[in-house]
Amino acid sequence: MTTTINRKACVLGAGVIGAGWVSRFLLMGWDVNVYDPDPEAPRKIQEVMNNALNALPGLYDHKLPESGKLTIAESLEDAVIGSEWIVEAVPERLDFKHKIFRLLEAVADENAIIASSTSGFKPSELQQDSARPKQIIVAHPFNPVYLIPLVELVGDEDTVVNAKHVLDSLGMFPLHVRKEIDAHIGDRLLEAVWREGLWLINDGIATTKEIDDVIRYGFGLRWAQMGLFETYRIAGGEAGMAHFIGQFGPCLEWPWTKLMDVPELTDELVDKIAGQSDQQSGHHSIRELERIRDDNLVSMMRALKGRNWGAGELLNNVDKSLKQPQTQEENKKNASLLKTVERVIPINWTDYNNHMNESRYGQVFSDAATEVMAIIGADQAYVDSGKSYFTVENHIKYISECVAGEEIYVLSKVLLGEGKKLKLQHQMYNAKDELVCTDEQFLLHVDLKTRKSSMPSDEVAKKLAYLFSQHQQL
Ligand SMILES: NC(=O)c1ccc[n+]([C@@H]2O[C@H](COP(=O)([O-])OP(=O)(O)OC[C@H]3O[C@@H](n4cnc5c(N)ncnc54)[C@H](O)[C@@H]3O)[C@@H](O)[C@H]2O)c1
Numbered sequence: 294m295t296t297t298i299n300r301k302a303c304v305l306g307a308g309v310i311g312a313g314w315v316s317r318f319l320l321m322g323w324d325v326n327v328y329d330p331d332p333e334a335p336r337k338i339q340e341v342m343n344n345a346l347n348a349l350p351g352l353y354d355h356k357l358p359e360s361g362k363l364t365i366a367e368s369l370e371d372a373v374i375g376s377e378w379i380v381e382a383v384p385e386r387l388d389f390k391h392k393i394f395r396l397l398e399a400v401a402d403e404n405a406i407i408a409s410s411t412s413g414f415k416p417s418e419l420q421q422d423s424a425r426p427k428q429i430i431v432a433h434p435f436n437p438v439y440l441i442p443l444v445e446l447v448g449d450e451d452t453v454v455n456a457k458h459v460l461d462s463l464g465m466f467p468l469h470v471r472k473e474i475d476a477h478i479g480d481r482l483l484e485a486v487w488r489e490g491l492w493l494i495n496d497g498i499a500t501t502k503e504i505d506d507v508i509r510y511g512f513g514l515r516w517a518q519m520g521l522f523e524t525y526r527i528a529g530g531e532a533g534m535a536h537f538i539g540q541f542g543p544c545l546e547w548p549w550t551k552l553m554d555v556p557e558l559t560d561e562l563v564d565k566i567a568g569q570s571d572q573q574s575g576h577h578s579i580r581e582l583e584r585i586r587d588d589n590l591v592s593m594m595r596a597l598k599g600r601n602w603g604a605g606e607l608l609n610n611v612d613k614s615l616k617q618p619q620t621q622e623e624n625k626k627n628a629s630l631l632k633t634v635e636r637v638i639p640i641n642w643t644d645y646n647n648h649m650n651e652s653r654y655g656q657v658f659s660d661a662a663t664e665v666m667a668i669i670g671a672d673q674a675y676v677d678s679g680k681s682y683f684t685v686e687n688h689i690k691y692i693s694e695c696v697a698g699e700e701i702y703v704l705s706k707v708l709l710g711e712g713k714k715l716k717l718q719h720q721m722y723n724a725k726d727e728l729v730c731t732d733e734q735f736l737l738h739v740d741l742k743t744r745k746s747s748m749p750s751d752e753v754a755k756k757l758a759y760l761f762s763q764h765q766q767l
Pocket residue numbers: 305306307308309310311328329330331334381382383384385386389393410411412413433434435436
């Protein structure tokens with residue numbers, strides 16, 4: 294198996310999951326070939342891609358790479374040529390999947406990874422009668438694939454290691470499931486909750502909305518940031534996990550739940566659930582619900598980003614690997630305005646006027662100043678050593694509006710760089726190179742111990758003086 298990444302993927306089956314994979318690969322810069330016999334597939338892909346474009350770039354604080362090229366292939370054979378990653382996302386039937394794998398054996402590169410999205414089948418079932426079984430692994434994603442980071446990987450260890458490289462490069466969170474098991478880990482847990490939910494409806498105890506409310510106003514909030522066991526550790530108080538199990542463990546034997554029993558899915562029960570669901574959410578189309586879900590997910594994950602926790606920590610790591618607006622070397626060399634920010638406006642930066650709230654312009658200019666500081670050597674290590682710059686004055690001029698999803702960049706100029714004083718001018722542009730906002734920002738160098746103004750180090754002073762002299766000539 295190879296570990297090089299040629300950034301060419303192929304997706305077989307462009308339904309809910311396949312189209313999500315297509316969008317994630319394209320937006321992370323991969324070329325993607327798709328094969329799906331459904332004549333509606335191109336329309337469906339475009340709609341999912343529109344959702345992904347609305348959501349994924351806004352997760353990050355740096356611009357994503359240039360999008361890859363999408364090709365709709367006429368046949369599986371055409372789609373597979375040159376692909377190092379092949380997504381199998383056809384319906385959940387083993388005979389369908391086997392048929393695809395037999396065709397792939399003849400045409401796929403033997404170093405390519407064949408990654409099945411299957412929710413339930415084990416690799417050993419997928420690999421039956423395969424000439425190259427190690428090539429086929431489970432890479433089980435979660436919907437929407439373009440936003441949710443987790444992918445459960447099951448299969449040959451070497452193939453899984455290579456698969457991890459690819460999924461890392463897509464900003465995902467590959468988790469190696471070490472023992473194969475029906476439905477992997479995530480869906481095993483979900484099935485237990487779902488089964489219990491069906492009983493609660495069947496027995497007339499709760500409606501679909503009431504069950505969803507219990508999750509979204511209650512434990513769902515805890516799960517999104519700490520999961521099950523870390524949450525229960527805290528629930529045990531200072532006595533910890535052993536105490537928690539001692540207190541609540543016996544309930545498992547009473548038992549509170551219906552354990553493995555499943556209510557019979559009679560027409561009456563299905564109608565009851567579908568009717569309650571219509572009443573709960575029928576006033577939104579599925580596409581509207583998808584947008585609501587995506588905007589909420591982006592906002593929640595961005596909140597976790599600020600805490601550098603869970604899914605937010607992953608986003609911060611991806612941000613570090615994304616290209617910075619302009620390398621510091623380029624900035625120094627060019628004796629021109631510094632490109633200090635290049636990003637997309639995330640959905641949670643907009644307000645009731647449906648445009649970027651004025652406070653967020655301040656955040657963009659603060660990020661621009663942080664970049665200038667890094668360029669003159671006042672970087673994180675410098676701050677850790679007890680010195681920094683504080684902003685004491687800002688003059689922001691709003692020229693035109695910015696909306697969610699829009700790309701912006703900032704050019705910064707040193708207007709004054711002497712002694713303790715640093716004065717910057719930032720100009721924010723949109724993707725059409727139209728000036729949308731300007732800021733004049735005055736900063737003072739400070740000693741972080743005394744919290745009083747102080748002189749910068751000689752090295753920072755020297756770099757700043759050089760930049761100032763260059764910018765005076767502009
Ligand atoms: N829906 C989910 O939430 C979810 C989540 C994780 C994993 N999965 C798994 O992903 C896989 C796909 O599920 P889905 O929900 O996207 O199904 P889907 O029905 O939405 O999409 C399947 C697509 O495969 C196409 N297809 C059928 N035969 C084909 C063939 N021979 N070649 C190429 N394309 C073909 C269909 O036209 C359809 O567009 C399943 O294995 C499922 O278990 C689903």
